[in-house]
Amino acid sequence: MNLILQHLVVLPVVVPLLSAAIMVLLPEERRTARVVLALVSVLIQLLIGAALLYLTSDAAPFIWPEGVGVYAIGNWAAPFGIVLVVDRLSAVMVTLGAVVSIATLVYSIARWDRPAQPFHSLFQLLTMGLNGAFLTGDLFNLFVFFEVLLASSYGLVLRGVGAERVRTGMHYIAVNLTASLLFLIGVALIYGIAGTLNMADLAGRAAALNPSDRALFDAGAAILGVAFLIKAGSWPLNFWLPGAYSVALAPVAAAFAMMTKVGLYAVLRVGTILQEDETLAAALFYVGLATLITASIGMLGAKHLARLVSFSLLASMGILLATFGLRMEALTGPLMYYMIVSVLTTSAFFMLTGMTDRTRITDPPVSKDEAPPPRPLYVAFGVRKPADYGIDEEVGIAIPAAMAFLGLMFVCCVLLVAGLPPLSGFVAKFALLATALRGAPQSGVPIETWTLCAAIILSGLAALIALSRIGMRLFWSVAARATPRLRVLEAAPVAALVLLCLVLTVAADPVARYLNTAARSLHQPDTYVHAVLAARSREEARRP
Amino acid sequence: MEMVYALVIGVLAGCGTWLLLRPRTFQVLLGLTLLSYATNIFIFGMGRLAVHKAPVIDASNSIDPAVYADPVPQALVLTAIVIGFATTALFLVVLIALRGLTGTDHVDGRESEE
Numbered sequence: 252m253n254l255i256l257q258h259l260v261v262l263p264v265v266v267p268l269l270s271a272a273i274m275v276l277l278p279e280e281r282r283t284a285r286v287v288l289a290l291v292s293v294l295i296q297l298l299i300g301a302a303l304l305y306l307t308s309d310a311a312p313f314i315w316p317e318g319v320g321v322y323a324i325g326n327w328a329a330p331f332g333i334v335l336v337v338d339r340l341s342a343v344m345v346t347l348g349a350v351v352s353i354a355t356l357v358y359s360i361a362r363w364d365r366p367a368q369p370f371h372s373l374f375q376l377l378t379m380g381l382n383g384a385f386l387t388g389d390l391f392n393l394f395v396f397f398e399v400l401l402a403s404s405y406g407l408v409l410r411g412v413g414a415e416r417v418r419t420g421m422h423y424i425a426v427n428l429t430a431s432l433l434f435l436i437g438v439a440l441i442y443g444i445a446g447t448l449n450m451a452d453l454a455g456r457a458a459a460l461n462p463s464d465r466a467l468f469d470a471g472a473a474i475l476g477v478a479f480l481i482k483a484g485s486w487p488l489n490f491w492l493p494g495a496y497s498v499a500l501a502p503v504a505a506a507f508a509m510m511t512k513v514g515l516y517a518v519l520r521v522g523t524i525l526q527e528d529e530t531l532a533a534a535l536f537y538v539g540l541a542t543l544i545t546a547s548i549g550m551l552g553a554k555h556l557a558r559l560v561s562f563s564l565l566a567s568m569g570i571l572l573a574t575f576g577l578r579m580e581a582l583t584g585p586l587m588y589y590m591i592v593s594v595l596t597t598s599a600f601f602m603l604t605g606m607t608d609r610t611r612i613t614d615p616p617v618s619k620d621e622a623p624p625p626r627p628l629y630v631a632f633g634v635r636k637p638a639d640y641g642i643d644e645e646v647g648i649a650i651p652a653a654m655a656f657l658g659l660m661f662v663c664c665v666l667l668v669a670g671l672p673p674l675s676g677f678v679a680k681f682a683l684l685a686t687a688l689r690g691a692p693q694s695g696v697p698i699e700t701w702t703l704c705a706a707i708i709l710s711g712l713a714a715l716i717a718l719s720r721i722g723m724r725l726f727w728s729v730a731a732r733a734t735p736r737l738r739v740l741e742a743a744p745v746a747a748l749v750l751l752c753l754v755l756t757v758a759a760d761p762v763a764r765y766l767n768t769a770a771r772s773l774h775q776p777d778t779y780v781h782a783v784l785a786a787r788s789r790e791e792a793r794r795p
Numbered sequence: 796m797e798m799v800y801a802l803v804i805g806v807l808a809g810c811g812t813w814l815l816l817r818p819r820t821f822q823v824l825l826g827l828t829l830l831s832y833a834t835n836i837f838i839f840g841m842g843r844l845a846v847h848k849a850p851v852i853d854a855s856n857s858i859d860p861a862v863y864a865d866p867v868p869q870a871l872v873l874t875a876i877v878i879g880f881a882t883t884a885l886f887l888v889v890l891i892a893l894r895g896l897t898g899t900d901h902v903d904g905r906e907s908e909e
Contacts, residue, residue: 391871391874395874395878398878398882402881402882402885405882405885405889409889409892413896414893414896414897414904417889417892417893417896417904418893418897418903418904420889421820421886421889421890421893421902422902424882424885424886424889425815425823425827425886425902428827428831428882428886429815429827429830431878431882432827432830432831432834435834435838435871435875436834436837436838438838438871439834439837439838439841439868439871440841442841442867442868442871443840443841443842443843448867
């Protein structure tokens with residue numbers, strides 16, 4: 252037990268890595284073994300996430316004194332060795348990632364994971380990259396984990412072949428490769444000036460820089476910020492996102508809902524550690540606002556549900572970035588709450604689009620491009636025949652009243668996206684607006700806050716209009732539609748995520764309290780820095 | 796030496812950016828490759844340029860940091876090269892797949908109307 256506790260922080264990285272490696276070694280036809288392995292792996296991740304949540308809270312102060320767990324890889328101490336660090340924010344992100352992984356994995360088992368060989372390995376590596384990015388305490392390792400999750404996402408986004416998928420997939424890959432190069436340039440500049448890449452060590456050194464070096468350091472931080480913002484899907488660097496996400500397979504897009512949040516997490520973490528100056532923060536506000544506005548317009552113009560959901564994902568990123576750009580510490584807690592709700596909602600919504608697409612008798616969004624490609628391509632992709640992606644295979648039990656279920660889930664998702672009561676989308680947006688207005692200075696509410704409030708409310712209205720229009724066409728139109736055959740395996744994850752949002756509404760108070768503590772410790776990186784660097788002095792004390 | 800070094804980075808990055816914005820997939824691939832070369836050389840330069848300095852500490856010699864080159868950027872470059880190589884290979888596969896599926900090497904999968 253003590254051994255597990257000691258190595259708990261590294262397990263979210265090791266478990267998916269091991270399971271992915273074992274899957275590669277299994278013979279190709281062992282699908283069941285792969286599925287079981289994948290499910291066990293994500294379940295373990297969820298348990299670890301829950302344990303990390305418990306240990307970083309004040310409930311167990313005897314294990315990690317300040318709620319910050321540090322794991323020195325290879326037992327090399329902090330500024331020279333590589334560390335994994337878990338604090339409240341990391342624990343929340345790891346748990347959220349595991350919840351989304353379980354839901355999308357169960358959903359994909361219904362029929363989307365065939366052929367199973369590359370899918371499950373890639374999925375595990377994606378979760379490994381996510382967990383690693385949330386846990387690492389080192390800028391260069393952040394880059395490496397970003398690459399791990401991006402490389403597996405490249406494989407996942409191309410699943411299903413089809414010219415449209417390959418075309419948007421290539422745009423996605425090109426943009427993200429360029430972003431990775433920017434990331435490297437930023438990291439190199441910061442290393443060249445500060446001489447360290449450990450985030451805790453950087454916090455101290457950045458404050459002690461002399462003014463002549465500071466400009467170059469800020470340039471490095473800004474380039475790094477641009478790389479994060481590309482991953483977070485902020486305007487004007489997000490035109491690849493709706494295309495790539497809306498043609499990806501439904502469970503893949505649902506899993507990707509978590510991926511944009513890695514960019515946001517990096518902005519939050521590095522932004523608070525490096526104590527960015529005011530102009531950069533102001534830029535973040537306007538960039539977020541522009542993202543929100545363009546995404547709202549995109550929602551109104553979208554014709555397909557998957558595309559609309561992609562734009563709603565962008566709108567939520569806009570709200571998050573703009574809120575963080577206001578530089579109000581009290582807002583960070585509600586921001587995290589909104590982020591959790593938005594991840595769960597978008598993920599559920601993407602999975603729902605996979606089911607509603609089946610109601611069309613003719614003209615699914617990508618069908619015109621899915622004319623059988625020339626034979627050699629199947630060989631190149633290791634795909635045997637296109638029927639592998641067909642929907643005719645019977646897995647699980649078909650549930651009755653499919654249309655009623657789809658309609659109910661659709662309404663819930665609309666309520667969540669638009670931010671209407673009684674679901675948690677309303678609580679999240681209300682908390683954001685109320686905190687922003689309450690925290691304003693005595694002299695009056697600044698114009699930025701009013702602009703943000705107006706933009707959030709109007710974007711909710713835009714989402715409502717756009718979604719009602721599509722919903723009416725989908726469920727009420729007179730045109731003949733096939734009643735889809737739903738399987739429990741597909742319906743249950745969507746229902747579970749929506750139910751989780753309902754639980755978040757009821758349990759809003761304890762969740763918000765936890766997140767507010769997380770926000771406070773994020774804005775006072777002293778405990779984080781202290782915990783990371785203290786591990787070293789402990790180590791030195793033990794040596795003769 | 797610094798001047799030549801900076802010029803090399805500048806020329807590589809400039810050519811890479813231009814090629815990246817071209818409409819043919821192979822040009823984009825070459826652009827990404829050139830840009831990654833520029834980035835790698837830049838990372839290496841961030842460890843400060845030095846001649847006749849080893850990055851690996853010699854145990855028999857004195858342990859004086861001034862005698863050695865900074866090993867960290869060299870390690871970073873190595874990682875970046877490996878990752879860049881793998882992603883370029885993947886991009887090449889996607890490029891060929893798109894060519895096979897659409898019959899054109901335009902990045903949008905169809906020729907622009909002109």
